[in-house]
Amino acid sequence: MKKSGARGAASRDDDAYKQVPVKPGDDLILSRQCPSVEALYHDGSLELPENANNALILALPPFESQERFAKAMTVSFAVPHSDDARKLPASLRLLGIERISRVLALTDAHLQLLDWIHISLRHRYRGLVPRRSLGNIAQRNYRETQRGRTKAIFTPDSAHADSIFVLGISGAGKTTAVKMVLSMFPMIIQHTEFRGVRAHFTQVVWMMVSCPPNGSVYTLMKGILHWFDENLGTHYVEEIRSRSNTGDLIMAVIDKLKMHHVGMLVIDEIQFAVKSAERADLMGFITSLLNDGQCLFVLVGTPDAGELIEGTIRNLRRVGSRAYIPFEHFPAPADAKRLANSIVAIDFLPEKPDNLEEIVKTLIEVGAGSPAFMKLAWEHTQYMGERAAESKVTPALVRAAVKQAFSLVKGLLEALRKKDMVALDSYRDMAVEQMNTIRKKIAMDRKRRNMKIAPRVDEVSENFSKCVAVLLNVGWPETQAEEFARAKLMSDPTITVEGLLRLALEGKPGNT
16 A cells, blocks of 8 residues: 655644544534443344344344334434424524524435445444454354364455445535434444353444545544544554554554444545545555455545545455445425425414415425525524514515525525526535524624613613723723623613623633
């Protein structure tokens, strides 16, 4: 394998690799995931005969029908909301609008991915036995063979690894779908005993990392080792600090993937590797792992990565490519309608819409059926409805809200109308940023309105200005000075400048 020379000191010294692992505790979806569980083994009759005695496979969730999986996932990701939310105070209704961003809809692509991961994990673990921990089983089989009752000492290992490609443009929901499916599997399983044999070993069922934006193989490899350190309490990153080339890091990663029986390595944002000068090294790493049969690869990225990945995979010697799962930016009509129904169910306005079906149709129209844009459209509909004291959502309100929010991103409305995927891919981040700006503005307007209806408005305004000015003079940052003064005046509009400054000095940043 090709080895890179020493990299620049700046890239070696920064902590970019710490951002590569996806941190379940900080993730909206994976925060529900328990990082580590103690092994429980399901009935071997639920597996193929050749897998019925494999501890690594029996510790996985049993494979069930798509109907049962769909029901379980629907319940797991349901967003709690009821009509009682319409009666909440205005401030809580505004806070509740963030629920819309949590709406997740199940599609056929989710179930297809779940099926293939179940199949490929069994392919990965078939014949794989933690020999140090389960050596007694081999000894038992050997003893039986020597007594005339011939048995296979060990089941042969798999000859190659599998790979699954999940590709689609930004905002299509591919990363969200992968995380939803991952949540159906334990991340780490701790084994202690299997069928009467003491067996202490760790099974990492899945790990998820992101390809760094600069496509650095060194950062990605170090990030994978950092994943182990964060989740298993190891010190692999420290152990490789003295190594000076990417090749050594790759070999360290391969060693740890073997040691911890990693079933599946998910690499998100794989498109960053396509534009990287080191893409040959990265694809070489993937090639080595697939050829050596180490673990299942799930590569998630945009379509521009597809050609490179497919070309690489076709040249592998023993790889078995399981599935290519495209995520369309505009879902099938049935999926779009299902998602839109879930989105409009999060409604905080005082009354229900007169014609819910018409609202759903309008939302799909203005959002072009795109999950990302339909959520943004409905969020702003709720904000605008609350701000204008509307009693219920109407098609006109939805269209007006979208026009107000999306027209600020030049060209976005036209791209939605034409379903221009290339343009929408570039507009999505700008639209989200614009929505955040609007949220802040609405929040600020609400604070201003509250202050205006308070008694002694002029004195409150004067106190606010004087306090902010004095705080700036004594070294407070402007943002903190304004926030502190505003908070105190909101809680007690009658407070004097002297009293407010006294509180400010007691709470000055850095004071204890």
